[in-house]
Amino acid sequence: MTAPSEPRGEHSADQSRSAGGRGDGPREGDRGRSFDRGDRYPRGERSGPRGDRPSGGDRRGGGQFGGDRRGAGRPVRPAVDLPRYVAYQAVAAVHRDDAYANLVLPAMLREEGLTGRDAAFATELTYGTLRHTGTLDAIVTDAAGRDVQRIDPPVRDALRIGAYQLLHTRVPAHAAVSSTVDLVRQVGPGATGFANAVLREITTRDHDAWVAKLAPDSATDPIGHLALAYSHPQWIVRAFAEALGGDLAETERLLIEDNERPPVHLCARPGLADPVELADEVGGAPGAFSPYAVYLGGGAPGDLRAIVEGRAHVQDEGSQLVANALANAPLDGPDGRWLDLCAGPGGKAGLLGALAAQRDARVTAVEVAEHRARLVEQATRGLPVAVLAADGREVGAHPKLPEEHFDRVLVDAPCTGLGSLRRRPESRWRRQPSDLPPLTRLQRELLGAALRAVRPGGVVAYVTCSPHTVETHVTVTEAARRSGVPADFVDARPLLPAGMPGLGDGPSVQLWPHRHGTDAMFLAVLRRT
């Protein structure tokens, strides 16, 4: 992973040596030898309270906070540059307020007027630090000689961002260290010496050498090794390895992919946009698998005319493939009533709605959360989609959700989202194994409701954006058994584009980032008999 705003190269001489002896590790408040020019400041002038925005200075992108002179003869206050400061604020909000990076960061970039390379650098620091938090914390713990959890949270987040720059970007070591010390001066006054010493210790090794030092032996603890080397919780690595049939080399490839910046895919809505023309229009490329996919090269998709005009929407190619698979499943008899039982925010309902328009069908899109139901309405405007703010489990009890009524039903079930860790950098650390029981109960109930809703001969597609076998195979098998509705599994592989590799032995299909470049979507198709 590279820092967009700084050329990648060998770490500078500052990084390849130095950092005083380890001893017991630096302590907050240690003065240490410092890169920091600001230690001469009286403490009260260094910073406002925790989380305060640096005062004064230039608010423009790339500007420096706090560059103001405060009277003749006084030294220039140490600067915190805006991209790093915004990254710090985003990371701190995620940890302090349980915020979502993909929501808070764009708002902060907008508010600060950061664009172009500065915005890309702030994004890289935020997402990279959050993805790599597990490994960075192990390294900071070792370098500090104390558990990272015992470091004051603002200083801890600043150190994570500094360590990320040192180990994963081309930022020269001296710049990573001094800018982080400047940041600490702003957010954790009194800890500059400590931060300086920790960072200098981190510069004594590169990422691989730290992993070699800290990760469990791969021969005796392969899961523990992969977890530390690729910054994933062990329970998630174990779940991935199980879903990949125990193939640890392939698991490693998946973990690597999870740490990459995710691609942006567009869906050219069938009947409204041609994917080749759309690719030309947006400077992208037609997708490899989905007949509607366009890979976007860069830029903000929300600004694209095709999206504003409703000819396309942003949607992972895997999501397109599974929605299209439902529409492709052979069907005898009527084919006019389609149901999307978990529709918010409306990505698949948008594609299904466009396909339904071409085939004279209508979609009922159900979403339990009122505000998400509104998003589905926005996403399907102009398409033959009726949005219902209701609980999908009410099939048979809700007048608009009669039993044995629908020809095609999609259950895009709420899940852990372990298949899209690329897109939600903090989620791997938030999710817990204890999330699984309530989710799998809900998944079973929703799939049971879908089987009741579909007419005999009709098809149900069960989809998760998680490869965890408890949410995929176990849920489907159990729900089908418990529902009491007779249904057969349909081989889902022929419902995907011909020649698509790596689809396994069927009847269900698991897509993977490292095999297909998509999110790890699971698809099982059942036909009611």
Ligand SMILES: C[S@@+](CC[C@H](N)C(=O)[O-])C[C@H]1O[C@@H](n2cnc3c(N)ncnc32)[C@H](O)[C@@H]1O
């Ligand atoms: C994985 S998301 C669906 C994504 C959507 N299909 C798309 O492509 O944009 C699952 C959705 O199910 C909704 N949901 C959760 N429980 C539900 C229920 N009992 N009935 C209907 N929707 C529910 C959640 O609010 C969430 O919006």
